Amino acid sequence: MDRRILLAGLAVAAAGPRLAMAQASAAAPAPGAPLAQAPGFYRFKLGDYTVTTVHDGFVRRANPLEGLVMNAPPEAVRAALEGALLPTQGLMNPYIVTFVDTGRGIVAFDAGTGGGQMAPGTGLLPRNMAAAGIRPEDVTLVAVSHFHGDHITGLTTAENQPFFPNAEVAVPAPEWAFWSDSSNEGRVPAAQRPTFANTARRFAPLRDRMRMFGDDAELAPGIRSIATPGHSPGHSSFHVSSGGRQLFVTADAAGTPALFLRQAGWHSVFDLDGAMAADSRRKLFGRIAAERAQLCAYHFNFPGTGFVAAEGDGFRFKPVDWSAVV
Numbered sequence: 001m002d003r004r005i006l007l008a009g010l011a012v013a014a015a016g017p018r019l020a021m022a023q024a025s026a027a028a029p030a031p032g033a034p035l036a037q038a039p040g041f042y043r044f045k046l047g048d049y050t051v052t053t054v055h056d057g058f059v060r061r062a063n064p065l066e067g068l069v070m071n072a073p074p075e076a077v078r079a080a081l082e083g084a085l086l087p088t089q090g091l092m093n094p095y096i097v098t099f100v101d102t103g104r105g106i107v108a109f110d111a112g113t114g115g116g117q118m119a120p121g122t123g124l125l126p127r128n129m130a131a132a133g134i135r136p137e138d139v140t141l142v143a144v145s146h147f148h149g150d151h152i153t154g155l156t157t158a159e160n161q162p163f164f165p166n167a168e169v170a171v172p173a174p175e176w177a178f179w180s181d182s183s184n185e186g187r188v189p190a191a192q193r194p195t196f197a198n199t200a201r202r203f204a205p206l207r208d209r210m211r212m213f214g215d216d217a218e219l220a221p222g223i224r225s226i227a228t229p230g231h232s233p234g235h236s237s238f239h240v241s242s243g244g245r246q247l248f249v250t251a252d253a254a255g256t257p258a259l260f261l262r263q264a265g266w267h268s269v270f271d272l273d274g275a276m277a278a279d280s281r282r283k284l285f286g287r288i289a290a291e292r293a294q295l296c297a298y299h300f301n302f303p304g305t306g307f308v309a310a311e312g313d314g315f316r317f318k319p320v321d322w323s324a325v326v
């Protein structure tokens, strides 16, 4: 071996542990300070594309036994949670934004909760994007699944400036038609009424860079929409394909898998049309299961990506095995 290379290698080896120690001490919390979790991002390759799921925080539902599942009794919900070894109080609902780098741009699937504009515990997206090396200015397209606040609030800052300054924003045409028309306010539960004002506010500075899409529209090379209505009138999922591999971005076609995938016919309080949502869910996840394809979901446990198999009256979710290499 060339002696210079050998010496350089030894120098790097000697510096390595020092660097690691310096980083560790820089990251170490002050005595008495709360411990922070590791940065929340997870990365994998899909053909020529690079996919990164980024954690945007979470809220806990104090009592998931009541008022969450609309067409099952609390005992059935309790049995489903206990069967999945999940808590029956304080059930976690995470928020996860998926980014796909196509080599020609970065597509974000939904925009997150807005860096602290919603409930405490949310708003981690900017911090975790920085940890993942994804800069807001490098995002070229935001593909919006639907207009509930946890998906569009992050389109703009607290001052209502675009968070992704260079991105086009693609939205489902039926979703825009519904939530941009305040005469529909009487058709949604009171808890969803703020969505009309939030839609007007978030899209106001984005109108010149918006485009509408329908079912099976190509939004970017290898990225197509799949109409999955019910959760909201224009709810859309997405299909990503590259190099013979495929990924489904399922957004809110199903929430907590132990509830709404295992019992695919259950209606969530957040589904505007529960029966239609369940129908879309069965079609979408049935296809994913049949094709043994990978999926990314918005509210599944982080990193929010894995596989499904048909089982019983629904589907079993298998998270990816965490891989130390991309």
Ligand SMILES: [Zn+2]
Binding pocket: 148, 150, 151, 252, 298, 299
């Ligand atoms: Zn959601």
